[in-house]
Structure formats: structure tokens, C-alpha cells
Amino acid sequence: xxxxxxxxxxxxxxxxxxxxxxxxxxxxxxxxxxxxxxxxxxxxxxxxxxxxxxxxxxxxxxxxxxxxxxxxxxxxxxxxxxxxxxxxxxxxxxxxxxxxxxxxxxxxxxxxxxxxxxxxxxxxxxxxxxxxxxxxxxxxxxxxxxxxxxxxxxxxxxxxxxxxxxxxxxxxxxxxxxxxxxxxxxxxxxxxxxxxxxxxxxxxxxxxxxxxxxxxxxxxxxxxxxxxxxxxxxxxxxxxxxxxxxxxxxxxxxxxxxxxxxxxxxxxxxxxxxxxxxxxxxxxxxxxxxxxxx
Amino acid sequence: xxxxxxxxxxxxxxxxxxxxxxxxxxxxxxxxxxxxxxxxxxxxxxxxxxxxxxxxxxxxxxxxxxxxxxxxxxxxxxxxxxxxxxxxxxxxxxxxxxxxxxxxxxxxxxxxxxxxxxxxxxxxxxxxxxxxxxxxxxxxxxxxxxxxxxxxxxxxxxxxxxxxxxxxxxxxxxxxxxxxxxxxxxxxxxxxxxxxxxxxxxxxxxxxxxxxxxxxxxxxxxxxxxxxxxxxxxxxxxxxxxxxxxxxxxxxxxxxxxxxxxxxxxxxxxxxxxxxxxxxxxxxxxxxxxxxxxxxxxxxxxxxxxxxxxxxxxxxxxxxxxxxxxxxxxxxxxxxxxxxxxxxxxxxxxxxxxxxxxxxxxxxxxxxxxxxxxxxxxxxxxxxxx
Numbered sequence: 001x002x003x004x005x006x007x008x009x010x011x012x013x014x015x016x017x018x019x020x021x022x023x024x025x026x027x028x029x030x031x032x033x034x035x036x037x038x039x040x041x042x043x044x045x046x047x048x049x050x051x052x053x054x055x056x057x058x059x060x061x062x063x064x065x066x067x068x069x070x071x072x073x074x075x076x077x078x079x080x081x082x083x084x085x086x087x088x089x090x091x092x093x094x095x096x097x098x099x100x101x102x103x104x105x106x107x108x109x110x111x112x113x114x115x116x117x118x119x120x121x122x123x124x125x126x127x128x129x130x131x132x133x134x135x136x137x138x139x140x141x142x143x144x145x146x147x148x149x150x151x152x153x154x155x156x157x158x159x160x161x162x163x164x165x166x167x168x169x170x171x172x173x174x175x176x177x178x179x180x181x182x183x184x185x186x187x188x189x190x191x192x193x194x195x196x197x198x199x200x201x202x203x204x205x206x207x208x209x210x211x212x213x214x215x216x217x218x219x220x221x222x223x224x225x226x227x228x229x230x231x232x233x234x235x236x237x238x239x240x241x242x243x244x245x246x247x248x249x250x251x252x253x254x255x256x257x258x259x260x261x262x263x264x265x266x267x268x269x270x271x272x273x274x275x276x277x278x279x280x281x282x283x284x285x286x287x288x289x290x291x292x293x294x
Numbered sequence: 295x296x297x298x299x300x301x302x303x304x305x306x307x308x309x310x311x312x313x314x315x316x317x318x319x320x321x322x323x324x325x326x327x328x329x330x331x332x333x334x335x336x337x338x339x340x341x342x343x344x345x346x347x348x349x350x351x352x353x354x355x356x357x358x359x360x361x362x363x364x365x366x367x368x369x370x371x372x373x374x375x376x377x378x379x380x381x382x383x384x385x386x387x388x389x390x391x392x393x394x395x396x397x398x399x400x401x402x403x404x405x406x407x408x409x410x411x412x413x414x415x416x417x418x419x420x421x422x423x424x425x426x427x428x429x430x431x432x433x434x435x436x437x438x439x440x441x442x443x444x445x446x447x448x449x450x451x452x453x454x455x456x457x458x459x460x461x462x463x464x465x466x467x468x469x470x471x472x473x474x475x476x477x478x479x480x481x482x483x484x485x486x487x488x489x490x491x492x493x494x495x496x497x498x499x500x501x502x503x504x505x506x507x508x509x510x511x512x513x514x515x516x517x518x519x520x521x522x523x524x525x526x527x528x529x530x531x532x533x534x535x536x537x538x539x540x541x542x543x544x545x546x547x548x549x550x551x552x553x554x555x556x557x558x559x560x561x562x563x564x565x566x567x568x569x570x571x572x573x574x575x576x577x578x579x580x581x582x583x584x585x586x587x588x589x590x591x592x593x594x595x596x597x598x599x600x601x602x603x604x605x606x607x608x609x610x611x612x613x614x615x616x617x618x619x620x621x622x623x624x625x626x627x628x629x630x631x632x633x634x635x636x637x638x639x640x641x642x643x644x645x646x647x648x649x650x651x652x653x654x655x656x657x658x659x660x661x662x663x664x665x666x667x668x669x670x671x672x673x674x675x676x677x678x679x680x
Binding site for chain 2: 075076099100101102103106107109110111113114141144155156157158159160161162163166183185186210212213215216217220236238239240241242243278279280281
């Protein structure tokens with residue numbers, strides 16, 4: 001078992017003909033992901049190493065039965081790409097592209113909610129999702145994830161998602177699904193969406209959550225954990241030592257007006273019974289303790 | 295992800311004016327002579343206002359009323375060069391003075407929790423909204439706007455009526471705030487704030503200050519935003535890094551940090567602190583770090599005289615191990631790096647990368663297997679060199 005994607009997920013790559021789309025599309029296929037189609041209105045009818053290219057998602061879905069998409073389209077085209085996938089009836093959309101304007105994100109998030117409530121959007125600006133051994137959608141290096149569970153991972157930061165997978169692999173701990181939700185202002189999928197899914201997944205027995213300074217998503221996740229989760233959680237918040245007022249790369253990663261500090265987030269998580277590490281390695285060690293106690 | 299773009303007050307007012315909002319006539323001045331000439335053209339009385347990317351200008355003496363051209367001369371000489379919260383005043387905005395009956399506050403920004411736009415309006419303007427929120431939260435009228443629907447006139451009116459402004463201001467406020475919403479959305483702003491929005495004795499509602507932060511990710515559809523890039527406040531190191539397209543934040547320590555991805559870079563800064571060191575910077579080289587990007591990053595770090603050791607922390611996703619390895623080797627050829635480098639390399643093709651680097655390792659370039667080990671080594675090397 002897993003959350004959101006598994007061995008039966010069929011994926012269309014929006015932007016498969018671009019350099020990033022082709023590179024990761026083929027890496028994902030080599031991993032075992034069902035890469036069934038690509039889209040590019042100017043290259044419909046061609047193929048990328050045997051994967052057929054269609055003008056849009058609707059045609060790709062009709063021909064291949066795709067039920068997920070992965071977006072590698074440059075930022076100016078992401079709004080249309082998300083709506084194209086939704087109109088085609090695709091249920092799961094992972095948008096890897098970074099640099100999408102926040103107003104576009106706010107618009108398509110709320111348009112999906114209003115007009116296509118069945119669509120789950122992951123990202124933008126995320127590494128994607130991997131159910132180890134079954135399906136890898138995005139830019140995660142597949143070999144750093146050990147299949148089989150019992151841990152689910154959710155992370156707001158790309159490279160720290162890999163770091164979390166790696167810490168667990170070093171300790172021979174398997175992962176059901178690892179979801180990178182991305183650090184943008186309006187993430188399609190939130191910590192809470194993932195925690196809820198992991199709580200419901202019988203094979204996931206514990207959850208590792210990687211957050212960042214800025215915003216209040218971690219505090220909201222802590223409240224959810226306190227009220228709704230029976231499974232143990234370990235966590236790390238990046239930016240423990242970040243100075244206030246400095247943006248650390250992500251628009252989201254900023255401590256302003258005393259809000260969004262790592263300390264406040266860690267306190268909220270500790271209060272919810274989460275075991276909080278001061279760096280990714282410590283969070284991995286705490287997860288190893290949790291797994292040993294299962 | 296590019297950082298946001300902060301506008302000076304005068305740039306913000308011109309931005310608002312472009313969306314049809316009422317602002318005062320004024321001119322930018324870089325010297326006392328220019329300030330005097332501007333005041334002569336505009337006609338006194340005028341306001342002499344420091345243009346800096348920080349709040350608290352009034353308290354610091356950076357905003358003065360000038361009844362005459364002589365006053366302009368005096369105030370301009372006092373304000374130019376003034377240090378306000380670490381920001382030195384290099385330019386002034388000279389604008390026609392307005393009579394004020396009442397001061398209001400208005401803004402739009404994204405409410406990340408609600409994933410909708412949040413409008414805030416208060417009859418208690420002219421002070422910091424954080425103060426109003428803390429002391430008298432009921433004085434702030436709020437409206438959540440669904441980005442898929444926009445701000446209707448009806449919703450804007452209900453919002454304005456909830457703020458208990460002077461009834462004489464209501465109709466004009468509704469019109470101005472609807473324009474403010476358009477400026478916020480069509481202009482791709484992270485924040486638009488008017489504080490104060492004033493009611494004059496003649497009954498006109500008018501924009502008296504402007505704070506605008508734009509989303510740099512939207513520059514592709516606003517070519518004119520390139521003009522704001524050169525007025526962003528950056529220290530010398532940050533300017534050099536920005537010129538090379540790197541995400542850099544200067545800190546005050548001795549361990550230079552290079553990592554790929556904002557989260558990992560932040561985490562690297564954390565770990566250096568936790569093992570007893572002081573990071574000199576945050577530097578995210580992003581995905582696809584080729585030799586040129588790595589050389590640029592090392593050059594920026596190398597130019598920081600406080601750096602005693604460099605910690606390169608790479609976990610390959612998009613960035614592949616052999617690219618990182620070739621990048622470091624290429625960079626060492628191109629740049630004469632003074633401080634020793636500690637490298638930690640994992641992820642996509644890490645083994646290939648380590649193999650490429652193996653023959654190049656020496657006392658100035660060492661490799662460690664984990665993030666913590668590498669941090670300890672870098673901190674020890676920095677301490678030994680200090």
C-alpha cells in the first residue's frame with residue numbers, strides 16, 4: 001500500500017519533449033513508472049523513445065488511460081498545463097516546475113477546488129512523489145529510497161526530501177510513499193493532506209515530516225497531528241538558526257515579525273507529541289527509535 | 295525561486311498611479327540642489343521624504359514638512375546620508391504636501407493558510423498595522439477574496455463599511471480599493487499597502503504612502519520590472535552573488551556554505567551552527583550545478599575575507615554527482631581558492647562523482663561521508679586557520 005500513486009498509476013509527462021522532461025521522464029520509466037504519454041501541441045504524433053506524444057492531456061488520456069500527470073513545462077505555461085490536465089480528467093498532477101508566479105498558483109488552486117474538486121495537485125516547485133519500488137514521478141533519485149514501509153515521508157523542501165530518504169535508507173528503513181509538497185506560497189497539497197493520507201494507509205506505521213521556517217503550515221500540521229493522528233511522527237524544521245528578516249531562497253522561508261520561526265514550529269510539534277530533531281540526521285535517528293518501538 | 299522585489303515609496307506610487315489611483319505629484323531627488331529644484335517646480339509647501347527599504351522613517355527624522363524652499367534645503371541636507379535602521383538615504387521624494395483630516399490603512403496580501411487574498415482596512419491608519427492588530431484587532435476590517443472569483447463591488451463595499459471610515463470616504467474608498475486589488479493581482483504583487491490612505495478636509499480620499507513588494511517570478515510578463523532590480527538593497531557580497539545569478543544571503547561567520555536547494559542550504563547553515571561554527575553565508579546553487587555555477591559560487595565565497603573554510607554540501611536530484619565533481623575541479627582551475635574545502639556528496643550518481651574527485655583530494659580539498667562529519671571538519675579547519 002501507499003498514498004496517491006502506486007504500480008498501476010499511468011503518467012503523462014507534460015513537456016516530455018523538453019530537455020528536463022525527457023531526462024526525468026526516461027529516468028522515471030527506467031525506475032518502473034508507467035510513463036504512457038507526453039504532450040506538446042507542436043509535436044503531436046511523434047514519440048520520445050517510444051512514448052507517444054499528444055497535443056494535449058485530453059487526447060493522451062483517451063489514447064492511453066493516463067490518470068496522473070507530471071509537469072515539466074516552463075513557468076509561463078504552467079497555469080494552462082494544470083488546467084489542461086484537470087480538463088482531461090486526470091486525478092493526480094505533480095508540477096515540478098519552479099518559478100511559477102504566486103498569483104497563478106492562487107488562481108489555479110482555487111479554480112481546481114471550485115471546478116475540479118477531484119484533482120489532487122502536488123507542487124508547483126516540488127521534487128514529486130515516489131512510492132519506492134512501484135512508481136517515481138519527478139526528480140527524486142530512485143535508488144536512495146528503500147521500498148516497503150513502514151515510514152511515510154512528507155517534506156516542504158526538495159533536497160531535504162532526498163536527505164530524509166537517504167537517512168532512512170542508511171538505517172535500512174523502508175518507505176511507503178515520499179511526498180515532496182514544495183516550498184511555494186500556495187502548495188497544491190499540504191502537510192495535512194499527506195498526514196491524513198498516511199494516517200489512513202494501513203502500511204504506513206509512522207511519518208517523517210520535514211518543514212521549513214516561514215508561514216504557519218507546520219503549526220497547522222502540528223494541530224492536526226495532535227487531534228487526528230494515532231501514528232507516531234518525527235520531524236525536522238530547516239532554518240533553526242536563520243536570522244530574522246532574511247529570505248532563505250524560498251519566498252516562504254522567511255522569519256518576519258517574530259512569526260514563522262523554527263522555535264515556534266518545533267514547540268508546536270513537540271506539544272503534539274512529535275519527536276523533533278535539530279538536523280535531518282537527528283530526525284532520522286528519532287525515526288529509527290520509533291520504528292524499533294513499533 | 296527568485297526573491298521578491300521591494301519598491302521605494304515613489305516607485306510604489308508610480309505603480310499605483312498606473313492603475314488609476316490618486317497619488318500626489320512629486321519628483322525624485324539625489325542631491326540637495328535637485329530637491330530644491332523639484333520643490334520650485336512643484337510649488338511649496340512640500341514633503342521631503344527619505345526613500346529607503348525600511349519602516350520607521352518618520353521617527354528617524356526621514357520625513358519632514360517644508361513650508362518654503364529654504365526649508366527644503368535644510369531638510370534635504372539633513373536627510374540625505376541619514377542612516378535609518380542600517381539603510382543610508384541616497385534619494386529623496388519631494389511631493390506636494392496634503393492636508394489631512396483622517397488617516398486609514400489598507401492592504402492586500404496572500405493569506406497562506408486560507409490560500410486566498412486577504413484585504414485589510416482600518417480607520418486607525420498612520421501607525422503600524424501590527425500595533426493595531428495587537429492592541430485593537432476589532433479596528434481591522436478584513437475581506438478574503440477568492441483568486442478565482444476576484445473582488446466584486448458588493449464585497450468591497452461590505453468590507454469598507456465594516457471599517458467604520460468617515461461616511462464621506464466610503465464611495466471613493468471602494469473605488470480606490472478595487473483598483474488596489476487590480477494593481478495587486480494584475481501587477482503580480484506579494485504585498486500592496488497604503489498607510490496612510492487619507493481623507494482631506496475637502497473630502498478627497500488620497501494615497502499618501504505606498505509599500506509594494508513584487509513577485510520576481512512574474513517578471514516574464516512585466517518587462518518593465520527589470521528597472522526595480524538595481525534599487526534592491528544588497529551588501530557588497532550579495533551584489534556580487536546576485537550579478538552571477540546566485541541565491542546568496544550574507545551572514546557573519548567564517549565557514550562559507552555552498553549547497554544545492556534552499557532547504558539543504560538552510561539545513562547546512564543549521565548544522566554548522568550546531569557543531570560550534572559560524573556560517574559566513576547561505577548560498578543555494580539550485581539544480582543543475584555545472585562547472586560554471588560552481589566556479590561562480592566559489593568565487594563569491596572566496597571574495598569574502600572572513601571565510602576560513604568552505605563547506606560544499608550537495609545532494610543530487612537534478613544535480614548529478616559527476617557534474618558537481620567536474621564543476622569543483624573546473625572551478626579550482628579557474629579560481630585560486632584560499633580556504634580549504636570540505637565536500638559532502640550524495641544522491642544521483644554520487645559514486646561516479648566521488649571517483650572523479652578521488653585523485654584531486656589533498657589537504658585543501660577533503661571529502662566526508664555525512665553532513666555532520668563534513669560540518670565538524672569544516673568548523674575545525676576554520677578554527678585552525680583563524
